[in-house]
Amino acid sequence: MAVNMKLVHDPIHGGIELDDFAVKLVDTPEFQRLRRITQLGLAFLVYPSARHTRFEHSLGTFHIARLIRERNPEIDEEAVYAALLHDLGHYPFSHTLECLFPRHEENTRFLIRHGEIGDVLMERFSLGEFLGLLKHPLVSGDIDADRMDYLVRDAYYTGVAYGLVDLERLIRNLRWDGERLILGEKGIMAGQNLLISRSMMYPTVYQHHTVRIASAMLCKAVELEGVELGELRKMDEVDLVARLRASERREVRELIGAIENRRLYKRVVWSGKELDEETIGELRKELESEFGHLALLDYPEKPRFEERNAFVEFNGEIKRLSEVSPVVRALVEAKESNWRWGVYARGDLVEKVRMFVSKRLK
């Protein structure tokens, strides 16, 4: 260990070494706040042990990014710190509130521009340059340090075996060609495995229907409470939950109470058949005016799962992994097969809501 390295213990990677500059970044309030942002939002309602946070994941992503850069020293050193900060802007419960607010990447940029952490960064970089690096292939490709950490970590904390990925083989075989990470031939199987793993974690963990229900309830609570983006930007989970618990609106208190005591709404509809925009809008409005916060329409976007940025070297040529692997091709083609929209309602209203919806949609 080089002098002045700080060592953080981590069950996934063993010891994660932080250099002085990384320590300074970690020691800002913005970064420490990530300790109070759970990695998987409300997934703990299905996988109780999934209580890990964006803090550990950020350290792990930094660690993998640095290992990749050690083998590819032409990669910008700054990109490794971008890996550390790539998730800085997550709202409480991670992706959950992206139903109401801009994606977290926007908030990452905001916090870097307006927080103490920006001052630290400016000791070494121009902020503009650094913000650009947040899209570096090291953390925003299809086979990147971000995914490599979260798949293994989420598998570890949920106990779901599908996220296991051969980190060592991937790290050994990723090569930087000046603008992309290319996976060498000996790493292709491991890369394919990473994409398969990801596709299996979606329905099993990330989009588990119970998680979807609880998330829809939280979105509704936050919406009713009228939390504004300006407030949310710096909130952690304590702030948000305390605010909802103390709400003046009974509906908000009911929703957060139901989530916390795991008295979740039930599925009334669970369907893979698309609706047109107009129907969606009307149904939402009618459900709301009839049942208020007691029935919720959850109509998510179709998953993007293009995997266009997984590049491999095969017989001396650079190809997309999907060109080389029929299985990856099948994954991309099947990406919508697990997509579902739903209507959820409080247990005692399920039958009533079902009739209401079926009348509306017939």
Place this chain on the structure above:
Amino acid sequence: MAVNMKLVHDPIHGGIELDDFAVKLVDTPEFQRLRRITQLGLAFLVYPSARHTRFEHSLGTFHIARLIRERNPEIDEEAVYAALLHDLGHYPFSHTLECLFPRHEENTRFLIRHGEIGDVLMERFSLGEFLGLLKHPLVSGDIDADRMDYLVRDAYYTGVAYGLVDLERLIRNLRWDGERLILGEKGIMAGQNLLISRSMMYPTVYQHHTVRIASAMLCKAVELEGVELGELRKMDEVDLVARLRASERREVRELIGAIENRRLYKRVVWSGKELDEETIGELRKELESEFGHLALLDYPEKPRFEERNAFVEFNGEIKRLSEVSPVVRALVEAKESNWRWGVYARGDLVEKVRMFVSKRLK
């Protein structure tokens, strides 16, 4: 899986099956509150990934207790539910606030007597009888379901290898003799290993000096805020942290802010040399009047580590494990060797406090 079992996923035990009655107990607000009580309190400041909660641990303890009972059907069935509820009364951050308040066992009894969960229990038991079972050897021996779960779980979440324990061998070899769990000869090595593991987790995790410092700071914050037992009994970590953050006292806000941003006090004294009661009292008072909340005396009790209740069968006789194992004997004898008391102060005051203390103690 028997009909009507509910399955909870857990990375330690795989699937944990809950029967209908266990589900009813788990579905009470008192039990769900455990999802918001971290197992290791402030240890996450050293082991960031240690974010697991009393909820998972309680389920895991129940699981192990049931496996032991499956091999020993003469054990009261109720004891298995006592295993499930044995940690119900933990305050926010688990043991941390036992510096100021009665031990959590008292609060477990209180919540059972005064919560919804008591109503559920009374469907099958008299409360008095049930409360007695909370001391059943299945969860309060030296080799019991409680320890067996927490050692393995804490090792898993911290990544510290010392807590690994051969659960299967222990479970296979525990035998109920009507009043005690006796470890058969083939399990002795595994039992010794459990006690060694526990002794190594203490300095490495549970009593790590950084955790001790943060805990002393939290105790001081709660004390200054004047939180009362009546309030604390049902609080979870959101309640407590939100209360401290919103305190009217600047000192309280400073303390909780320093913990959350990991700007922790430093060690001024760290000593294994005992002080007498009077000196302790005076030193505490003087530090307080001179430095207020900026310097803290932390003088813990000596560890109890008698291991008097680890019974084994050896050459046909029932013995204490410490009689049979020189290593366990050494552990018991050495139990105070890691004991330390400390004085901690805010970084900028370390030198000043050091001089003050050394003058006082010379």
Place this chain on the structure above:
Amino acid sequence: MAVNMKLVHDPIHGGIELDDFAVKLVDTPEFQRLRRITQLGLAFLVYPSARHTRFEHSLGTFHIARLIRERNPEIDEEAVYAALLHDLGHYPFSHTLECLFPRHEENTRFLIRHGEIGDVLMERFSLGEFLGLLKHPLVSGDIDADRMDYLVRDAYYTGVAYGLVDLERLIRNLRWDGERLILGEKGIMAGQNLLISRSMMYPTVYQHHTVRIASAMLCKAVELEGVELGELRKMDEVDLVARLRASERREVRELIGAIENRRLYKRVVWSGKELDEETIGELRKELESEFGHLALLDYPEKPRFEERNAFVEFNGEIKRLSEVSPVVRALVEAKESNWRWGVYARGDLVEKVRMFVSKRLK
């Protein structure tokens, strides 16, 4: 543990319990011989730690079969013992010598009919009936106890992550419908994962080109030595290797020496382009007459990977897993994409053989 169970330690399953009858079967010379038949043949030349044997795998398959039967007591009890003995007939180095001899299943039947183990079996079964059970879906389906054990075990011993399979979820969700094992809806993802795992272990481990080369060399040595089926049936690896080392033919001694000292032939051709039968036959003959044992043609069968026997319950209907899973469909369709034939030659002859072959095949 029931009375009279014998416990065998296993790193994959923990303790494997053997009832009295299983112990009797295991204690026969035929079964003990499996201790000296490595599970992965010559794969240890690439994965040095892959030294596990058919003995452990057979116990593990028995263990899983029994766990499945515990949840499906309508399955014949005999089938569990068939699981124990399903690999009894493997020759030294497992599948390797099936290049020259009948598949091992035939030898399993032979050993049961002509060994001590048959006498043990006849205490409880008619041999004819038992031999039929060797094709029971519990051990010869596409999602069966055999695969479930070997994928996890081979992953563990090679360190290749792809074979990891969620055994618990599979076992919990397999249901016997009287003639088939059906995977329930909650197990589909785990079943898909098993088939993916298997498909990835093939090129990575089982058909690794270095293993193929060494296997071709061993086949040639055994052929030249003129070992006969009658001799091979009961041989273990000590017998075979000692025989080859002591051969009167220099070529045989050279071949076994080269394998054992890892001085393997090199690839001259490695191609996925099929040849017709006639060309294959001629090429083989010409290589042999020109280079003797120093150049080898390895033209394997196309892989069978139909997965026609993986049944799942999906929306209340029984379907083939490939109907439900686009990924499994892709695996089946791509099953030949990793198929290769090769010509291998001793290092100093590579160029000469290359010219010879290219002239022949142009």
Place this chain on the structure above:
Amino acid sequence: MAVNMKLVHDPIHGGIELDDFAVKLVDTPEFQRLRRITQLGLAFLVYPSARHTRFEHSLGTFHIARLIRERNPEIDEEAVYAALLHDLGHYPFSHTLECLFPRHEENTRFLIRHGEIGDVLMERFSLGEFLGLLKHPLVSGDIDADRMDYLVRDAYYTGVAYGLVDLERLIRNLRWDGERLILGEKGIMAGQNLLISRSMMYPTVYQHHTVRIASAMLCKAVELEGVELGELRKMDEVDLVARLRASERREVRELIGAIENRRLYKRVVWSGKELDEETIGELRKELESEFGHLALLDYPEKPRFEERNAFVEFNGEIKRLSEVSPVVRALVEAKESNWRWGVYARGDLVEKVRMFVSKRLK
């Protein structure tokens, strides 16, 4: 990975990188022979999965040694190759035959002096110098690369949890002071754990009574067969077993057959009470003349377990670990508590031998 590194897969360490010179050493017949020397001798009769060999262990020891040297570049580079070759001289079944022949270290020196591997070594070293390095603290201390590898590896392959050791923490905290490896304060707990682990692996695996019985039987077979040191030096397990199976002496064939079919002798005496030299000699002779190869006296040396070479840095001073750790002290003091001598006899003779022995020893 540096250019020209060869990568060997290993489930314990992931990828083990071999430089060109290491590859040359590994590619000699003497080193490849280690593939056919099992690490734990006859322990597979109790732990069937313990089939790993000195080959993997040697690579793993080399790997750890190199990691330690990377942090301590003042260590002789040659010592790392000494780590690779430290077990070269093991006889078939590792320590088992040290009952009859000189310790394997002597044979390591012999093979280096008289094998192809010596020629390779002489490209870079003088042999005399190299032989001296086989005692380097990197591989012959009490906390060294050898132990660090074998404890973890033996735990992995047997499934016995006790050998788990925090390799990373040890490697990070070992410091070379010019003549010794000193464990830094942050590594003390991990070092203590290593010594505890080792002490627990002894009775559980290495000296398990069944392993002792089988080993005594093998020693007797080899003795009766009259295998000579000159022959044994280069034998692998195939050579030895084939020789014993083909012996002209019926007793030898019986013994090897009984081991291979796991029809092991039973314990007649199993005692921790010492005998004097004379009694031992007489008893051995009398047993032999009365029962021949059917009753065996196994009187092992007392274990050496001084742990005098585990040095730690504690409060700025270099101490022995046993000075600092009461548990290690207890281990050393208790080192003889598991020592036992035994008399074993074929199953049908147990009673007769028991009477014979008790008459002799009364």
